[in-house]
Every structure is written in structure tokens, then in C-alpha cells.
Amino acid sequence: MERHDFFSQHPNTFFVNPPADAVLPTDAWAWHIYAHARFVNRPNSLVSHTLETLRSHTQPVSMNDINTVLIFIPKEKKLTGYLLENVRSFFPVGIQVLLVGSKDVGIKSWANKTMPGFSRTHTAAIGNHCQLLHTQLEEGNAFAQEYGFSRTQIEVLGHTIEVSFLPGVFSEHRLDAGTQLLLAHLPTDLGGVICDFGCGSGIISKFLGTTKPVSELHLCDLSALAIAASQRTLATDLNCHYYLADGLPAQLPPCDWIISNPPFHQGKDTNYDITKQFIQKVATKLKSNGSLLIVFNQFLPWPTLLEDQFQNIRIVASNKSYKVALAKHPRTRN
Numbered sequence: 001m002e003r004h005d006f007f008s009q010h011p012n013t014f015f016v017n018p019p020a021d022a023v024l025p026t027d028a029w030a031w032h033i034y035a036h037a038r039f040v041n042r043p044n045s046l047v048s049h050t051l052e053t054l055r056s057h058t059q060p061v062s063m064n065d066i067n068t069v070l071i072f073i074p075k076e077k078k079l080t081g082y083l084l085e086n087v088r089s090f091f092p093v094g095i096q097v098l099l100v101g102s103k104d105v106g107i108k109s110w111a112n113k114t115m116p117g118f119s120r121t122h123t124a125a126i127g128n129h130c131q132l133l134h135t136q137l138e139e140g141n142a143f144a145q146e147y148g149f150s151r152t153q154i155e156v157l158g159h160t161i162e163v164s165f166l167p168g169v170f171s172e173h174r175l176d177a178g179t180q181l182l183l184a185h186l187p188t189d190l191g192g193v194i195c196d197f198g199c200g201s202g203i204i205s206k207f208l209g210t211t212k213p214v215s216e217l218h219l220c221d222l223s224a225l226a227i228a229a230s231q232r233t234l235a236t237d238l239n240c241h242y243y244l245a246d247g248l249p250a251q252l253p254p255c256d257w258i259i260s261n262p263p264f265h266q267g268k269d270t271n272y273d274i275t276k277q278f279i280q281k282v283a284t285k286l287k288s289n290g291s292l293l294i295v296f297n298q299f300l301p302w303p304t305l306l307e308d309q310f311q312n313i314r315i316v317a318s319n320k321s322y323k324v325a326l327a328k329h330p331r332t333r334n
């Protein structure tokens with residue numbers, strides 16, 4: 001895009017799903033589905049699971065000048081469809097829509113394609129393993145509140161729980177094998193104020209709410225779609241609080257337990273920094289007798305890092321692929 005001097009040629013562009021390292025013009029309008037810290041406080045930024053929210057969120061006066069929508073396509077095809085459906089409901093017929101992405105996220109599969117409501121895509125530029133595709137909105141459509149949601153009954157250790165998903169939310173329609181190991185080794189005294197870090201569909205919180213004496217559940221995730229899916233999954237009388245945040249949210253109260261199957265990916269790329277930072281900070285969010293319970297792939301170096309932060313750590317379960325570690329607050333003796 002930089003090579004094609006995109007920003008000076010298209011000053012009135014609305015950005016959809018820009019990656020964390022995208023260098024956008026400072027006053028650009030953008031819709032983010034991930035709450036990357038550097039985007040959250042930008043003046044024309046919306047972080048939400050639908051573009052619809054923008055109608056009530058701001059006075060879209062300067063939006064009248066928008067003549068181009070640029071979508072950074074994610075690797076999940078269904079999520080790209082979800083983004084397109086949002087764009088289709090929000091912008092006027094005739095607006096030009098550009099799709100940009102690399103070979104790795106499957107941009108080629110969107111070339112010469114006709115998506116519902118849009119003209120056939122054609123290639124506008126190619127370079128550096130990336131493509132820029134052009135299409136035009138031909139027919140609008142109201143955005144249905146239910147669009148993209150799906151619901152699945154999942155068997156978890158003898159309990160059938162109903163879980164809601166949106167496109168791109170982790171482990172769609174199944175229980176992840178790491179999460180299963182974690183849930184199979186919950187300490188007997190687990191309860192009270194609990195934080196579910198990187199909640200995804202909310203499956204961990206739902207299981208805890210069903211089987212343990214929880215008083216408050218605090219669910220956090222970087223993805224607005226994960227938070228929206230969790231809100232559906234947990235739509236009960238449990239005392240739940242939701243945080244759309246990059247890392248542990250500042251407003252999180254002191255917790256009895258923090259539980260997680262933490263990420264080591266950001267989109268298609270491996271990223272250890274999120275969990276490193278989480279482990280470095282997590283003790284500050286625990287009550288003085290609080291504990292952390294996490295599951296992770298065998299190859300990840302988290303035990304050493306946990307030992308640096310907690311004197312008292314124990315591997316409570318381990319199989320060919322995963323480990324579950326229990327770490328007690330540094331001030332707790334046993």
C-alpha cells in the first residue's frame with residue numbers, strides 16, 4: 001500500500017480491521033475488531049463487534065466524505081464474510097471497497113469473486129506477496145442482530161453446556177484439548193471472584209458458573225467478537241463483567257482466581273509477548289491468597305517465567321501436548 005502511495009491517493013478512506021502494526025493517518029476513521037492498545041484511544045476509532053455501533057457511538061458528520069472502504073482481510077474466511085456484511089449494511093450503494101491481504105491469509109481466494117451485494121472483485125495491485133482487490137457495493141442490506149452468531153451444545157466432563165460463537169472466535173463449536181485438560185484439573189477450593197483471561201467464547205466461565213461456587217466472573221479478551229460471543233454464552237443470572245482489553249484490564253478488581261488458556265498467536269503469527277506480559281503482571285491482580293491456573297502447550301517456556309514471578313508453582317496435570325500450572329500469590333506460604 002505504501003508503495004502505491006495509497007494514503008495520498010485515497011484520503012477519504014474508512015479502514016476495517018487494520019492490523020496492530022498498521023500505520024494509519026492520525027485522523028483516519030477505522031473499525032477495529034481487536035482492542036489493540038494503540039488503537040483504542042484514537043479519535044475516530046470504533047472497537048466493537050459490529051459497525052452498527054458507530055451510528056450511536058459518534059456523530060458521523062465527516063463520514064459523509066468517505067468514498068472508499070479498505071478491509072484488511074483476516075485469515076478466517078467466515079470472518080471476512082462477516083466484515084463484508086457489516087460494510088454492506090452501513091455504507092451507501094456505489095461506494096468502492098478494497099480488500100487487502102497477503103497470500104498467507106488467502107487473499108487469492110477473494111480475486112474474481114462475486115460476494116452477496118458486491119460487484120465481482122478484480123485485482124487493483126499486486127506486490128510483496130500481497131494483493132489489493134477492488135469491488136463496489138451494489139446492493140445494501142440491513143444488518144440482522146443475529147447475523148454470524150451460532151450456538152453449540154458441548155459436552156464438558158459430563159456436563160452439557162451451550163456455547164455461542166461468532167466467526168473467528170477461538171475453537172469454534174468444540175472444546176479445545178488444552179482447555180479440556182484445564183477444566184479436568186480444577187482445584188476443589190476454586191470459587192469466589194474469578195477472572196477468565198482470554199475468554200474466547202466464554203466456555204471456561206460457563207463451566208465454572210455451572211459447577212463451582214463463583215461470586216463474580218470477570219471475562220477479558222482482545223477480540224470484540226469474543227466478548228460478544230461470551231455475553232451470549234453467559235446470558236444467565238451469574239454476576240458477570242466483561243472487558244474488551246489488550247492484556248489484563250486496569251479496572252479488574254483483586255481476584256481469588258485467574259484462569260486462562262492464554263494465547264501464543266496474534267492472527268496468523270506466533271506471539272509470546274502477550275502471555276509473557278500477562279505472567280509478569282498477573283500477581284498484581286490477585287488477592288493476597290489468590291491463585292493463577294493456566295494451561296499451555298508443552299513447548300512453551302512458561303514454567304520458568306512463572307517461577308520468576310511466584311515462589312510457589314506446581315504442575316498439576318500434564319499430557320503429551322499440554323501442562324496445567326497452579327501458581328499461588330507470592331505472599332502465600334503453601
Ligand SMILES: C[S@@+](CC[C@H](N)C(=O)[O-])C[C@H]1O[C@@H](n2cnc3c(N)ncnc32)[C@H](O)[C@@H]1O
Binds near residue numbers: 203
Ligand atoms: C487459546 S484462546 C482461549 C479461549 C477460551 N478461553 C477457551 O479456552 O476456549 C486465547 C484467547 O486469548 C485472546 N487474546 C489474544 N490476545 C489477547 C490479548 N492481548 N489480551 C487479551 N486476550 C487476548 C484471544 O482472542 C483468544 O480468545
